Amino acid sequence: MFFNVRELEIQAVDFAEEFPPNAIDFGADMRQIIALESSGHAEVVEEHHGKHKIIKDLRLRGRLATSFELNCARCLDPVRQDVEREFELLYRPQGSDAGRDELSVTDAEAEIGYYQGDGILLEDVLREQVVLAVPVKVICRQDCKGLCPHCGKNLNLEQCSCAVPLEDPRWAALKELRARFDH
Template sequence: MDPVIAEFAQIGIVPEKPLVADIEIVEKVDSISIAGVLNGSVLLACTRCLGQALHNVAIDFSAEYVTEENFPSEAELEVTEEAFDLGLYDGTSIDLAEVVREQILLDIPERVLCRDDCGGICQKCGSDLNVESCGCEEVQADPRWSALKELKN
């Protein structure tokens, strides 16, 4: 099994079907530019019910790679958006699987839902509220948080 796919499986990212990458590599005098598009879909765990949630992947990306001798020193490196796309390579090869891996990880939203109205899991009995109503009493919020609830209303 591909190490990237194995790592994804460990953290709950399962490609629904093979992802398609269209990558252009341009060798320059002192660097290598990589630009591409990554398309496909992955299955993730819903943050409310832990069921499967489909996440469509459509990523445009670019990166610039330089050797260590061409990498700017800390004094020369200005923190800009372009600086985050600057990477090191050994002068002979770049692991494109690692580039794709990073792009997928950066694309995953913080909150993934299987559907907009996902009911989640009952805090008392653990029932999937999308499948069945459990009949448990609603959990009362800690009264110390009531001031925040008033702000929401």
């Protein structure tokens, strides 16, 4: 769905869209497993800059919800990640950045971005919002043991016969010290 500034100037729109898996490219590491639902309101707000210059900002308020399957950062098993996010965004025309500080801040709360040409694609907005909402690393459970760095076996499922890594010598030294105090 494309938000065209000239059309929105005439009339603001309420939107409700559904995107099935793969309709939006989130990259190979994130597998969208249910439809992404998004709804909200789009409108144009004018910022007066000086006496003559009017900047047309696109304001988007809405929410999105979907679910992804990601890989555990330690053992690579799939982990389900539900994403729900509300957003309040303000897009200025690209190039209006020059006098940024002089522009009145229309929405103190809003995140500010930029649009090129006639407006902005909802899909692009949603991709960005999803990326912001999903943690960079997920783990399947707090005590995930991960994969053995030597043989690659999933240590949650089985213990391999590789040697147990040697203790960090700094800790060993501290332990020795404490043992001496204890006696």
